[in-house]
Amino acid sequence: MKGKRLWQLFLTFFKIGGFTFGGGYAMIPLIQRETVENHKWVTDDDILEIIAIAESTPGPIAINSATFVGYRTAGVLGAMCATLGVVLPSFVIILAISFVLRQFQEIKAVQYAFNGIRAGVLALLFKALWTMYKKAPKGWVSYVVMAGAFLLTAFVEINVIYVIIGCAVFGLVTSLLMKKKEAEK
Numbered sequence: 001m002k003g004k005r006l007w008q009l010f011l012t013f014f015k016i017g018g019f020t021f022g023g024g025y026a027m028i029p030l031i032q033r034e035t036v037e038n039h040k041w042v043t044d045d046d047i048l049e050i051i052a053i054a055e056s057t058p059g060p061i062a063i064n065s066a067t068f069v070g071y072r073t074a075g076v077l078g079a080m081c082a083t084l085g086v087v088l089p090s091f092v093i094i095l096a097i098s099f100v101l102r103q104f105q106e107i108k109a110v111q112y113a114f115n116g117i118r119a120g121v122l123a124l125l126f127k128a129l130w131t132m133y134k135k136a137p138k139g140w141v142s143y144v145v146m147a148g149a150f151l152l153t154a155f156v157e158i159n160v161i162y163v164i165i166g167c168a169v170f171g172l173v174t175s176l177l178m179k180k181k182e183a184e185k
Helices: 002-019 024-038 044-056 061-104 109-135 139-154 160-184
Strands: none
Touching: 002 024, 002 061, 024 044, 024 061, 044 061, 139 160
């Protein structure tokens, strides 16, 4: 019985991962229909909780949702089967595309296309950077954190996780010191 449930979880999320386009949010209605209405593994209230948790945890919402539904349905093995099911179609598609592109990488038109794609991606990254900069708090602390993080990640071989933790600690300590100074006034 449990083996059948694990297989159903895998196949259900494989179908969701393989035939839903538009990203994780586009998968939510299909996840709801398959898990609540078709299989009755969870309730509508459960789906609301699962989506809320999946949105607030790191990672893609579709993968997080699959993991939570799988866990709620069949424990750790269920989480593994559902997650593998939702990820596998994208993995196979990307693998196939990379194989095909590798066969054509020497063609000048393909090389020019990728040069254009790289330039477009770089422009999108600069746009995201500019948008985040406009919304970020301004002040010496922000500028020190921004410059330090850039220098450490660009020129020093340090793990990005350590940089993020260091930035958080620096910001926290600085804000605590500023609050202490204000309280002393």
